[in-house]
Amino acid sequence: MLASIALMMVGKIDALSVDNAxxxxxxxFAPILDAISRPAAxxxxxxxxxxxxxxxxxxxxxxxxxNARLLQWKQAALRLEAxxxxxxxxxxxxxxxxxxYITARVIAAPGSSxxxxxxxxxxxxxxxxxxxxxxxxxxxxxxxxxVGEWSARILLLTDINARIxxxxxxxxxxxxxxxDNSDQTKLLYLPPDAAIQAGERVVTSGHGGQFxxxxxxxxxxxxGERGVRVQPxxxxxxxxxxxxVDFNLPGTETDPSHESK
Amino acid sequence: xxxxxxxxxxxxxxxLAPFAVTVMLVLIGLVPVPMPGYAPVAPYLTAIAIYYxxxxxxxxxxxxxSFLIGLLQDLLTGGPLGVNALxxxxxxxxxxxQRRVLQASTFTMMWLGFALVMLGVACVQWLAxxxxxxxxxxxxxxxxxxxxxxxxxxxxAWLLIRVHRAFLQG
Numbered sequence: 001m002l003a004s005i006a007l008m009m010v011g012k013i014d015a016l017s018v019d020n021a022x023x024x025x026x027x028x029f030a031p032i033l034d035a036i037s038r039p040a041a042x043x044x045x046x047x048x049x050x051x052x053x054x055x056x057x058x059x060x061x062x063x064x065x066x067n068a069r070l071l072q073w074k075q076a077a078l079r080l081e082a083x084x085x086x087x088x089x090x091x092x093x094x095x096x097x098x099x100x101y102i103t104a105r106v107i108a109a110p111g112s113s114x115x116x117x118x119x120x121x122x123x124x125x126x127x128x129x130x131x132x133x134x135x136x137x138x139x140x141x142x143x144x145x146x147v148g149e150w151s152a153r154i155l156l157l158t159d160i161n162a163r164i165x166x167x168x169x170x171x172x173x174x175x176x177x178x179x180d181n182s183d184q185t186k187l188l189y190l191p192p193d194a195a196i197q198a199g200e201r202v203v204t205s206g207h208g209g210q211f212x213x214x215x216x217x218x219x220x221x222x223x224g225e226r227g228v229r230v231q232p233x234x235x236x237x238x239x240x241x242x243x244x245v246d247f248n249l250p251g252t253e254t255d256p257s258h259e260s261k
Numbered sequence: 262x263x264x265x266x267x268x269x270x271x272x273x274x275x276x277l278a279p280f281a282v283t284v285m286l287v288l289i290g291l292v293p294v295p296m297p298g299y300a301p302v303a304p305y306l307t308a309i310a311i312y313y314x315x316x317x318x319x320x321x322x323x324x325x326x327s328f329l330i331g332l333l334q335d336l337l338t339g340g341p342l343g344v345n346a347l348x349x350x351x352x353x354x355x356x357x358x359q360r361r362v363l364q365a366s367t368f369t370m371m372w373l374g375f376a377l378v379m380l381g382v383a384c385v386q387w388l389a390x391x392x393x394x395x396x397x398x399x400x401x402x403x404x405x406x407x408x409x410x411x412x413x414x415x416x417x418a419w420l421l422i423r424v425h426r427a428f429l430q431g
Contacts, residue, residue, distance in 0.1 A: 005343065005347065006343075018342055021336065022336045022339065022342075025333065025336040025337060026336065026337060026339075029288070029337060032288060033288060033291055033292075036288060036289070036292055037292050037293060040292045040293065040294065041293075041295075044294075044295045048295075106293050107293070108291035108292070108293065108337070109291070109292075109293035109294070109300055110290065110291050110300075110303075110337070110338035110339065110340070111290050111291075111294070111299070111300050111301075111302075111303020111304070111406075112300070112301075112303070112338055112340060112406075113301050113302070113386065113387075113390075113402035113403045113405075113406045114340070114386070114387075114390040114394075114398060114402070114403075115338055115339065115340045116300070117338070117339040118293070119291075119337075119339075145339075146339065153339050160394055160396070160398070161394070181301065181398070181399075181402065183297070183298070235297065237294075237295060237296060237297040237298065237299065237300060238295045238297070239293075240293075240295070
């Protein structure tokens with residue numbers, strides 16, 4: 001029992017070697033976790049498809065309407081892209097560094113009351129680096145906190161240790177988004193008079209140099225006594241695959257030139 | 262009477278069963294379940310296994326073994342090192358002090374005993390995470406996790422009894 005308390009101390013003090021040990025062990029167990037997570041995923045698919053068959057007609061109607069709307073958006077986006085390119089060429093703006101994507105499957109999600117992490121099947125040999133953003137579909141999921149040879153651990157937005165600099169899209173109000181182990185996150189360091197409405201989109205601000213600005217994160221769910229709560233765009237309980245993005249931002253932890261130290 | 266090498270291997274293999282089953286439960290606890298709101302209250306299966314084996318085969322589930330399994334769980338879940346190790350050793354130690362009572366009692370009594378142990382686990386886990394994160398955390402997730410683990414106890418215990426009978430009797 002004393003040994004476990006001692007271990008807690010060691011874990012607090014020598015976080016680096018603990019991280020390494022953890023990455024090793026996770027690596028060793030990754031194939032087993034991968035194997036046992038597959039039947040679970042299949043079972044979930046079977047249940048889900050049964051539910052979907054029931055709603056197929058309504059879903060089809062809804063998707064048709066959505067598709068029509070999205071086609072209009074696509075036109076707008078193409079027009080803006082062309083305009084952007086021509087304006088950039090006028091200004092001689094430096095092009096943003098290109099991002100590289102690594103797609104990985106989620107193989108473990110520890111069931112714990114006080115932790116929100118995922119383990120995915122991609123590691124150092126696939127190009128994963130500490131600090132990379134993890135995104136899935138509609139937005140940010142978390143960031144890479146630990147990298148093994150062929151597995152990596154993602155700290156989800158909702159974990160109590162997650163802090164992400166964000167900006168509210170309409171009011172341009174900056175804040176830090178913090179997890180508190182619940183399904184929603186909260187915004188810290190907002191001025192008391194900030195006019196924030198529910199429904200406003202929250203995107204990364206790019207401060208701190210971890211993530212590029214403008215990455216969608218979530219939507220303000222409620223503003224009230226308990227602070228401003230944000231509903232993440234992605235349903236974090238259902239993430240099956242995610243993309244690890246290396247934005248190649250200069251001077252960050254993910255920058256390869258820092259790796260050689 | 263001397264045992265042949267195969268008999269010895271067989272015996273060692275069987276004696277590893279409690280350890281192997283418990284490690285299996287650690288891994289099962291890591292399987293992603295696509296159900297909203299499940300992860301925070303996912304049952305703490307390892308505690309059930311440690312509790313069961315500490316009652317029935319303490320010779321095969323020593324405090325050191327509990328500690329190692331807890332450590333493995335800490336490493337795999339990515340949480341602060343030592344919390345699960347502490348919890349499992351605590352479960353083991355509690356059982357050791359009450360072993361005579363628990364071994365002689367009925368299944369219902371065993372279940373009740375586990376419920377009490379699990380409440381203790383929930384409290385210690387909550388306190389440990391608060392100390393390590395240096396913040397105040399809500400107690401509810403830990404409480405619901407404890408309740409769900411209590412509800413899972415008969416099913417997991419049934420499985421463990423089957424393993425016990427299949428590998429370690431006769």
